[in-house]
Amino acid sequence: MERPLAPGETLPPPTERITILGWIYRNLLSPWYNAVLTVLGLALAYALLTPILRWALTQAEWQVVVVNLRLFMVGQYPKEALWRVWLLLYLLSLTAGWSWGVLLGKRYATAGLVLLGAFIGLAVLPFAPALRLRWFTLALTALGAWALAYRWRETGWARKVAFALLLLYFPIVIIVIRGFAGWDRARQLWAALYLTGVLAGLVVGMWRPEQRWPAARWGQFGLFLVPLALAVLPGFVAWRFPLVGLAAVTWAAWLTGRSNPTTLKGFARVLVGLYLPLLFLLYQMGPSGILTRAMPQVGTNLWGGLLLTFLLTIVGIVFSFPLGILLALGRRSVMPIIRVFSILYIEFIRGVPLVTVLFMAQVMLPLFLPPGMTIDRVLRAMAGIVLFAAAYMAENVRGGLQAIPKGQYEAAYALGLNAFQTMTLIILPQALRNVIPVIVNQFIALFKDTSLVAIVGLFDLLGIASTVLAQPQFIGKQREVYTFIGLIYWIFSYGMSYTSRQIEKALGVGER
Amino acid sequence: MSQAPTTYTPPKHRRKESHARYDEPPIIVARDVHKWYGHFHALRGISMEVYPGEVVVIFGPSGSGKSTFIRCINRLEEHQRGTIIVDGVELTHNLKNIEQVRRKVGMVFQQFNLFPHLTVLENVTLGPIHVLKWPKKKAEEVAMELLERMGIPEQAHKYPGQLSGGQQQRVAIARALAMQPKIMLFDEPTSALDPEMIKEVLDVMIELARSGMTMVVVTHEMGFAKAVADRMFFFDQGQVVESGTPEEIFTEPKEERTKLFLSQILH
Ligand SMILES: Nc1ncnc2c1ncn2[C@@H]1O[C@H](COP(=O)(O)OP(=O)(O)O)[C@@H](O)[C@H]1O
Ligand SMILES: [Mg+2]
Numbered sequence: 001m002e003r004p005l006a007p008g009e010t011l012p013p014p015t016e017r018i019t020i021l022g023w024i025y026r027n028l029l030s031p032w033y034n035a036v037l038t039v040l041g042l043a044l045a046y047a048l049l050t051p052i053l054r055w056a057l058t059q060a061e062w063q064v065v066v067v068n069l070r071l072f073m074v075g076q077y078p079k080e081a082l083w084r085v086w087l088l089l090y091l092l093s094l095t096a097g098w099s100w101g102v103l104l105g106k107r108y109a110t111a112g113l114v115l116l117g118a119f120i121g122l123a124v125l126p127f128a129p130a131l132r133l134r135w136f137t138l139a140l141t142a143l144g145a146w147a148l149a150y151r152w153r154e155t156g157w158a159r160k161v162a163f164a165l166l167l168l169y170f171p172i173v174i175i176v177i178r179g180f181a182g183w184d185r186a187r188q189l190w191a192a193l194y195l196t197g198v199l200a201g202l203v204v205g206m207w208r209p210e211q212r213w214p215a216a217r218w219g220q221f222g223l224f225l226v227p228l229a230l231a232v233l234p235g236f237v238a239w240r241f242p243l244v245g246l247a248a249v250t251w252a253a254w255l256t257g258r259s260n261p262t263t264l265k266g267f268a269r270v271l272v273g274l275y276l277p278l279l280f281l282l283y284q285m286g287p288s289g290i291l292t293r294a295m296p297q298v299g300t301n302l303w304g305g306l307l308l309t310f311l312l313t314i315v316g317i318v319f320s321f322p323l324g325i326l327l328a329l330g331r332r333s334v335m336p337i338i339r340v341f342s343i344l345y346i347e348f349i350r351g352v353p354l355v356t357v358l359f360m361a362q363v364m365l366p367l368f369l370p371p372g373m374t375i376d377r378v379l380r381a382m383a384g385i386v387l388f389a390a391a392y393m394a395e396n397v398r399g400g401l402q403a404i405p406k407g408q409y410e411a412a413y414a415l416g417l418n419a420f421q422t423m424t425l426i427i428l429p430q431a432l433r434n435v436i437p438v439i440v441n442q443f444i445a446l447f448k449d450t451s452l453v454a455i456v457g458l459f460d461l462l463g464i465a466s467t468v469l470a471q472p473q474f475i476g477k478q479r480e481v482y483t484f485i486g487l488i489y490w491i492f493s494y495g496m497s498y499t500s501r502q503i504e505k506a507l508g509v510g511e512r
Numbered sequence: 513m514s515q516a517p518t519t520y521t522p523p524k525h526r527r528k529e530s531h532a533r534y535d536e537p538p539i540i541v542a543r544d545v546h547k548w549y550g551h552f553h554a555l556r557g558i559s560m561e562v563y564p565g566e567v568v569v570i571f572g573p574s575g576s577g578k579s580t581f582i583r584c585i586n587r588l589e590e591h592q593r594g595t596i597i598v599d600g601v602e603l604t605h606n607l608k609n610i611e612q613v614r615r616k617v618g619m620v621f622q623q624f625n626l627f628p629h630l631t632v633l634e635n636v637t638l639g640p641i642h643v644l645k646w647p648k649k650k651a652e653e654v655a656m657e658l659l660e661r662m663g664i665p666e667q668a669h670k671y672p673g674q675l676s677g678g679q680q681q682r683v684a685i686a687r688a689l690a691m692q693p694k695i696m697l698f699d700e701p702t703s704a705l706d707p708e709m710i711k712e713v714l715d716v717m718i719e720l721a722r723s724g725m726t727m728v729v730v731t732h733e734m735g736f737a738k739a740v741a742d743r744m745f746f747f748d749q750g751q752v753v754e755s756g757t758p759e760e761i762f763t764e765p766k767e768e769r770t771k772l773f774l775s776q777i778l779h
Contacts, residue, residue, distance in 0.1 A: 261645070410588050411625035411684075415639040415691060416614040425642065430629050 056483070064477040065484045068468045072485070075304015075459045084176050084295060085307065086134060090141055095169050097142035099162040101149025108502055116143060160266075170318050177303070177311065179295040182287035190242055191282055197223075197250035199275055202268050205257025224251040300378035304459035306488065308378070312450040312460065316385040317443055323386065324393025325428065331398060342394070349391035354449055358384045358456050381453045389446050396438045400431030433507055440500035444493045451489075461485050531565035531724035532742045539564045539599050539695060539726055540585060546593035547580055547750075554580050555591065556750040562695075567727045569737040569758075572747030573773060578730045581747070582697045585728065586617045599694060615643065618688030622700040624680045626672035632659070632683050633668040639691045651690070658686040662716050678709030682716055689720075696720065698729040732777050738762070746770045 005011070029035040065072070074085055100112060119139035123132045152158040183191070201223055209216035224247040230236050231243035257264060284290040303311065330342030349357065361384030362377065369375065375383075404427055412422040432439070454463035465481050468474060474481075538561035547555035555577050562568050570578050583589040584596060587603050587610045596603045598613045627635050636655035640646040646654075659665045662682040664675075672680055681701055688696060698717065702710045714736050721727055721740035731737070737744055738758050745755045746767070754767045765771050 405625075407621060407623050407625035408627065411619075411621065411627070413588060414586055414614060414617075414619040415687070416611065416643040417639070418611070421642055425638065426627055430627075433629060 055479070060480050060483075061477065062480060062484075064468065064474045064480050068464075068471075068474075071305060071464055071468060072461065072488075073305050074307040075464055076302045077304065077307060078298060078302060081179070081295075081298055084179070088173055088176055089138060091169065091172065093138045093142040094145045095165040097145030098149040098158075099166055101146040101151075102153045102158050102162040104506075105150060105153060107506075111498070111502070112146070170314060173311075173314065176295065177298065177307070178300075179297040180285050180289070180292040181297040182289070182292040183285050185286065188282055188286055190246075192279055193246055194249060195275070195278060195282070197227075197246050198253045199271055201250040201253030202257040202264070203272065205254035206261040206264060206268060208258070208261075220254075223254060224248075300376045303378060305464045306461050308453075308458065308460045309447070309450050311378075312382060312385055312453060313443075313447045315382045316389050316446050316450070319386040320389035320393050320446075321439075323390035325397050327390060327394035328397035328401060329423065331394065332401060346391045346394050349388055350395070354385075354388050354452055355455060357388045358452060360384065361387070362456050377456070378458060381456060381458055385446070385450065385453075389442070392442055393439070396435050396442060397431060399438065400433075400435035401427065403434055404431055436500060436504055436507070440496060444496050447493060447496070448489055461488065529722060530567075530742050531722075532567075533564045534566075536564050538562055540728070541597040542581075542585075542594070543596075544594035545581070545584060545591045545596060547577075547584065547589065547591050554750050555584070557594070558750070558752055559594075560745060560752065560755075562726065562728060564694075564726055565724050566742045567721045567725075567729065567740050569741040569744045570728065570730045570747055571732055571734075571737070571744065571773075571777075572753075576747040577750040578747050579699050580750075582619075582699055582728055582730055585695075585697060586614050586619055588619075615691065616694045617697060618691055618693035618695070619697045620681070620684050620688055620699070620701045622703050624672070624677070624684045624704070626680055626684055626687070628672050631669050631671055632664075632675070635672065635683060636687045636690045639687065643691065655686065655690055658689055659683075661719075662686050663712070676709060677705045678712045681705065681709075681713045685713075685716060685720070695726045695728070698727065698731065700730050700732075702731065702733060734762075734774075734778060746773065748773075 027034075028038045070079075070082075074082065077085065100108075116139050119135050119142075123135040123139070125132070127135075149158055149162065204220050204223060209220060227243045227247040227250070231240045231247070236243060257268070281291065285292060327342050327346060330338045331346065333339045333342070358381060361380045365380050365383060366374065408426055408430070409422060412426045417425065450460055451462040453460050454466065457463075459467060462485065465485050469478060469481055540560070540562040542558055542560045545555055545558040546553070558577075558581055560568075570582065572578055580589055584591045584603075585598060591603075599616050601609050601612050601616075603609060603613060627638070630638065633652065633655055636658060637648065637651040640651040640654065641648055644651075656665060656668065659668055662685060664679050664682055667675055667679060667683070672683065675683065685696075685701075701717065702713050705713060710733070714733060717727075717729070717736065718740050729736070729741075741758050743755060744758055744761045746753045746761070746765075746769070748769055754761070754765060754770045761770065762774070765774060
């Protein structure tokens with residue numbers, strides 16, 4: 001029935017009927033050495049898995065995990081403050097569901113359903129009923145947020161809410177977990193002054209009052225000259241540092257506003273709208289304020305378990321990322337001092353193991369602080385992790401930067417972009433996109449490396465494991481405990497690597 | 513404000529549709545420009561004046577310094593001796609001057625150099641939004657007009673990688689034009705294109721020339737030169753060997769090297 005095609009006629013592609021047996025034959029059994037490998041592989045899997053499964057299902061006593069579950073999850077975090085962790089989980093559900101609905105829509109629905117299913121599955125497991133209800137409502141929150149966001153995904157505000165949630169989640173986590181120490185009035189006053197300074201600097205900078213009133217040309221400098229002048233007066237010696245800081249942030253905000261009035265318009269508007277609410281919240285952070293009473297401070301010595309592991313990881317990622325970018329740029333800078341400093345830093349850190357950096361952070365960091373100021377062990381560990389990860393991040397980013405052709409810089413400069421705009425608008429977006437896989441790899445490694453803080457005496461997931469094993473009734477339960485925390489590490493590591501592959505696909509890395 | 517005296521006598525056979533305004537002071541003045549790469553003397557005393565509305569074609573063998581010279585005009589390369597003055601602004605180490613000149617001068621590259629992570633529309637609006645500080649809406653309207661003029665409005669939301677070479681180069685032209693430049697520089701804009709795409713790019717360049725844009729074009733497309741060039745400059749070994757109107761260059765070239773080179777590329 002072969003006939004010549006009429007002009008312009010096209011045929012549908014040939015359809016292939018794939019049967020299971022056909023698939024098995026083609027992929028597993030032919031040619032013959034494939035069949036041998038298949039058989040060997042199956043045998044190996046059987047030999048490895050059966051003892052583990054038999055042990056896990058018949059011999060293992062999972063009681064140790066069930067009894068200590070709270071310890072594994074949050075360490076010594078006080079029971080009466082646990083609702084704060086749950087609050088953050090609900091906020092996470094909301095953020096994830098909402099941004100998924102707005103940014104991804106129905107894409108990756110399978111992954112979403114798997115996640116939902118996992119939560120509902122948890123709700124079915126024999127946890128305490130209250131706990132099961134929580135798992136269930138968490139899933140419901142995410143689903144509801146997704147559905148609403150999907151409905152409104154075309155509107156501008158839904159996008160803005162998504163970005164705000166994503167950006168604010170990290171600071172909110174830190175604030176809620178840590179709580180409020182009850183600032184004294186002086187501190188509150190300074191915070192209010194700084195907030196006001198930033199806002200005033202930004203708005204005045206954007207507004208360019210001299211265009212309306214020529215007299216304002218120099219008058220606006222009063223914004224930062226007044227605090228600076230006060231700092232010099234003898235009566236204000238005690239306030240010298242905060243005053244100079246105030247002048248500096250106001251000036252920086254003023255410059256920012258002046259240089260980018262169009263792009264910052266929306267941001268400034270939001271900030272102005274939030275000014276009074278923020279002042280109110282600040283007021284409630286006082287010793288008897290509502291915030292302090294609702295969320296009293298929980299010392300970092302009580303943070304533990306998976307919670308601490310997460311916090312260390314998130315802080316490590318959030319801070320090492322920009323720091324690493326700066327170091328990478330510094331290493332390529334034309335200014336010799338900056339370049340040499342970056343190279344020395346990166347090469348020094350890369351030459352020592354993380355454990356050393358963690359010990360150094362515990363014992364050396366206090367040397368750099370003004371006398372009388374102390375920072376606690378968890379913060380010191382965080383600093384060590386950030387400083388360590390930043391060096392590796394810098395090298396990854398540098399790899400991405402090197403792959404950008406010279407023509408991209410030239411085209412940007414020829415358009416009239418300045419060096420900063422060229423970097424942020426043209427070079428970094430491409431460089432970072434190209435190194436997403438490497439960066440995520442580093443984040444996964446970072447997540448697992450946080451377990452080293454157990455050595456400097458913190459009770460992260462691994463640290464908690466040893467305390468649990470030290471309890472007399474659970475001595476000798478290493479298998480159960482380490483299998484359990486290994487599984488947890490695996491689930492989150494795999495989740496990250498899966499997510500990064502999806503991001504790569506969505507951004508078309510390697511295609512465009 | 514340094515302005516060169518008008519020493520130039522307009523060419524005898526001016527093309528009818530030429531927009532060159534020889535009665536005005538030149539918009540680009542290059543006097544005795546030298547440039548070294550290490551010990552290699554790449555530009556050996558180039559002098560050239562380009563008048564408002566004029567279309568100038570630069571041609572010559574590979575490695576003769578054509579790219580180096582036009583890249584000096586917007587300071588992608590730095591000349592080490594001589595002066596370059598663009599629209600009254602001298603190119604020195606002064607960053608303000610460089611910034612000013614780059615706003616007035618658009619450039620189109622042989623390799624397009626579009627930004628691959630941005631859509632066509634974003635490529636074209638980037639400069640107006642971030643350099644000219646236009647509101648996004650205005651920038652997009654102007655960009656769409658330009659894409660219309662380039663004949664590719666339907667490609668606005670694609671990424672550069674999804675376009676053919678000819679389309680990419682037209683986007684690059686639109687991107688440069690979006691900055692409302694006074695001068696356009698082209699460095700072999702059709703050399704990286706397949707033959708069937710050369711024409712679509714030359715067509716928009718000819719249209720641009722006829723609209724009165726000042727253009728400095730490095731090209732070996734002699735058809736383009738015959739159609740719209742006011743003057744042509746023959747470069748060899750970092751020097752201007754010969755210059756004149758297309759008629760003069762094509763019919764009565766004075767220098768042996770020009771004759772030899774023309775005979776090579778015209779056949
Ligand atoms: N960045 C550079 N470093 C060293 N030599 C260069 C560089 N750019 C160009 N050159 C040299 O300068 C000469 C002129 O180059 P170019 O202006 O690109 O020539 P054309 O564009 O006429 O082909 C060539 O010999 C080239 O090898
Ligand atoms: Mg060249």
